[in-house]
Amino acid sequence: MKFATKLLHGRSGIDAATGASSIPIYQASTFHQFDLDKPGLFDYARSGNPTRQALEEAIAVLEGGARGFAFASGMAAISSVFMLFSTGDHLIVAEDVYGGTFRFLTRILSRLGIDVTFVDTTRLEQVAAAIQPRTKAIYLETPSNPTLKVTDIAACCRLAQAHGLLTIVDNTFLTPYYQRPIELGADIVVHSATKFIGGHSDVVAGLVVARDEAIGEQLYFIQNGMGAVLGVQDCWLVMRGLKTLKSRLDVSTRSAGKLAAWLESHPLVQKVYYTGLPSHEGHEVQNRQASGHGAVLSFDVGSREMAKALFDAVKLPIVAVSLGAVESILSYPAAMSHASMPADERARRGITDGLIRLSVGLEDVDDLIADLNQALVSAAAVCLAQR
Numbered sequence: 001m002k003f004a005t006k007l008l009h010g011r012s013g014i015d016a017a018t019g020a021s022s023i024p025i026y027q028a029s030t031f032h033q034f035d036l037d038k039p040g041l042f043d044y045a046r047s048g049n050p051t052r053q054a055l056e057e058a059i060a061v062l063e064g065g066a067r068g069f070a071f072a073s074g075m076a077a078i079s080s081v082f083m084l085f086s087t088g089d090h091l092i093v094a095e096d097v098y099g100g101t102f103r104f105l106t107r108i109l110s111r112l113g114i115d116v117t118f119v120d121t122t123r124l125e126q127v128a129a130a131i132q133p134r135t136k137a138i139y140l141e142t143p144s145n146p147t148l149k150v151t152d153i154a155a156c157c158r159l160a161q162a163h164g165l166l167t168i169v170d171n172t173f174l175t176p177y178y179q180r181p182i183e184l185g186a187d188i189v190v191h192s193a194t195k196f197i198g199g200h201s202d203v204v205a206g207l208v209v210a211r212d213e214a215i216g217e218q219l220y221f222i223q224n225g226m227g228a229v230l231g232v233q234d235c236w237l238v239m240r241g242l243k244t245l246k247s248r249l250d251v252s253t254r255s256a257g258k259l260a261a262w263l264e265s266h267p268l269v270q271k272v273y274y275t276g277l278p279s280h281e282g283h284e285v286q287n288r289q290a291s292g293h294g295a296v297l298s299f300d301v302g303s304r305e306m307a308k309a310l311f312d313a314v315k316l317p318i319v320a321v322s323l324g325a326v327e328s329i330l331s332y333p334a335a336m337s338h339a340s341m342p343a344d345e346r347a348r349r350g351i352t353d354g355l356i357r358l359s360v361g362l363e364d365v366d367d368l369i370a371d372l373n374q375a376l377v378s379a380a381a382v383c384l385a386q387r
């Protein structure tokens with residue numbers, strides 16, 4: 001089956017028990033045991049619930065893995081995966097991982113005596129140089145946020161395998177529609193399903209997929225033992241969002257490509273980051289390992305004043321943290337997602353005071369272009385008047 005068909009006719013399609021066209025919300029915390037000698041499929045809902053199981057099987061199929069797991073948030077998923085490791089272990093992590101992942105690793109996991117080296121994973125030699133005898137895993141996020149740096153997943157996986165390390169990939173930005181890390185050699189895929197998979201800015205959720213049963217069993221033990229499971233109503237919402245993942249991404253990605261090209265030629269824009277642009281550093285690797293460029297792009301308007309005036313003038317996109325929704329979302333990394341990073345470190349990573357991130361939604365792209373154009377022109381006028 002092709003991806004579009006899998007979205008609708010996989011495990012989250014009809015309910016096997018009743019034929020219901022959407023998986024029912026089994027709002028039950030416990031399950032009657034009809035025979036004490038023959039335990040039923042389900043006993044207690046932290047350990048398993050049919051609604052959650054349907055979502056977990058659906059994401060496993062889409063990512064091409066053996067087992068899927070649904071968690072209460074992307075961070076619940078990510079932090080649970082890191083519970084695979086023990087005191088004394090060492091991890092290699094992409095230097096521009098999601099801020100919440102960085103905070104978890106440096107402020108919480110570090111207390112358990114698990115060390116992390118952050119490297120630029122787009123440079124394989126830096127990853128190789130960071131490997132120590134106690135290294136256990138490489139953790140990647142590609143494309144990264146907000147300058148969309150692309151890491152060669154297959155090359156990192158080969159390096160990891162040669163040293164007996166696990167490779168974990170945060171696939172939030174592209175989803176299995178465009179990128180399937182397990183096919184490229186990864187062992188574990190993590191998602192913030194709050195973003196494109198949920199897709200409607202109405203649910204916080206996380207997903208994990210394990211390549212094989214052995215890793216799946218370890219992750220199941222952690223999921224049940226730590227208990228950060230996704231509630232059944234939210235499981236249903238994620239399955240509801242998942243059904244239209246391809247249709248939404250087809251439209252948003254086409255619009256993002258058009259917007260990126262338009263912004264790149266705009267006199268008031270200094271730089272555009274979008275992997276679909278041939279000018280982007282990661283363009284070729286991205287073309288090799290993913291079938292699309294996704295719906296997130298960033299652009300630099302040169303100064304904090306310009307950025308602020310643009311946020312004041314723009315009418316269509318909502319201004320918010322988060323991404324991957326039906327509505328376009330503008331965010332300001334320097335003061336939102338990367339506010340806690342020292343200014344010089346931000347500058348080194350291209351996260352300047354003029355950088356704006358745009359997650360493209362389903363609005364008509366011509367309306368988005370017109371709105372951004374009026375906002376850029378009016379921002380320039382405001383800045384000129386202030387001088």
Ligand SMILES: *Cc1c(COP(=O)(O)O)cnc(C)c1O
Binds near residue numbers: 075098194
């Ligand atoms: C949002 C996000 C997360 C965290 O997910 P939550 O659902 O907010 O907990 C992790 N990784 C990436 C790339 C994200 O964008």
